[in-house]
């Protein structure tokens with residue numbers, strides 16, 4: 001983004017707005033009535049932390065209107081009330097804030113074309129809850145399968161306390177429910193490419209005309225149609241945020257020992273495990289493993305736990321901003337170590353699951 005706004009707008013009007021989109025030319029700032037195209041003071045964008053963006057969609061900002069053409073200069077970012085982050089997938093692995101000041105994360109999964117692995121839902125749940133934002137699970141494309149294909153998973157999440165909506169942007173199922181749940185909230189839609197995030201937003205708020213594209217016929221994967229994070233006002237009050245489908249949602253700032261408390265079902269049972277601080281992996285007398293064997297916790301849920309836990313054990317996962325640069329393990333070693341970890345994980349799953357089935361892919 002151009003940051004040459006210095007000195008402009010000495011006699012402009014001071015306003016408050018929310019960043020609705022950031023592109024290479026300007027920040028689009030919504031003041032509640034219209035969109036201003038703003039530059040930012042360079043002191044705001046010269047971040048001392050390499051790779052960190054100083055401004056993100058959802059930020060509330062003070063800005064100065066400059067001239068009559070709906071242009072301005074951002075002067076100040078107001079304190080963030082929340083932020084949804086991931087570890088950047090590129091080599092430096094710093095925090096990437098996807099959006100700020102949201103009150104809801106709508107995790108969009110799809111019944112088919114593409115299938116959504118439960119591990120991905122759990123990663124978004126964890127990142128929302130660790131940011132103290134309420135997650136909601138929206139199972140989309142329900143027109144493509146019978147209810148028994150997706151209800152067991154949906155009802156399991158409901159049973160442990162999450163809000164779940166069965167939806168279809170095509171048949172209209174769940175859209176009214178979604179609209180009601182989002183009224184007055186600032187809700188970000190997140191999930192893999194092609195699951196129907198933009199289609200659902202178009203259905204919730206007709207007239208937005210967000211671009212949607214068919215998934216690849218052969219692979220069933222999405223085409224990464226949405227390329228910007230964009231925030232839009234809802235007619236019934238509140239905001240809705242569309243995001244590009246993310247291929248790999250790596251958790252940021254979490255350690256393996258943090259993970260059990262985000263699995264509510266495991267956490268509740270943890271007090272009955274024989275070992276204090278049981279990790280529910282190798283320990284005997286583990287109440288979680290007994291519950292899985294008794295069919296009270298589904299296998300997919302435990303597999304997701306093992307994968308998510310393993311994914312934050314890797315030395316390439318960043319947990320705070322300053323510490324890791326110096327102590328980082330070279331890329332080659334990290335890859336070798338991840339291969340070993342994956343093999344160990346696969347063995348754990350094979351040992352544990354009755355039918356020996358273990359997905360290979362990352363979630």
Ligand SMILES: Nc1nc2c(ncn2[C@@H]2O[C@H](COP(=O)(O)OP(=O)(O)OP(=O)(O)O)[C@@H](O)[C@H]2O)c(=O)[nH]1
Pocket residue numbers: 140141142143144167168169170171192193194195196197198199200211212213214215222223224225226227243244245246
């Ligand atoms: N059958 C069916 N198709 C759907 C539904 N929702 C979306 N689609 C289709 O799925 C394809 C992908 O939808 P998008 O809305 O572009 O998906 P997206 O999640 O926004 O994808 P990205 O922008 O790439 O992240 C399009 O062809 C949509 O028409 C649904 O409920 N049922």
Ligand SMILES: [Mg+2]
Pocket residue numbers: 197198199211212225226242243244245
């Ligand atoms: Mg989209």
Ligand SMILES: [Zn+2]
Pocket residue numbers: 270273274278279280281283285286287288289
């Ligand atoms: Zn245990």
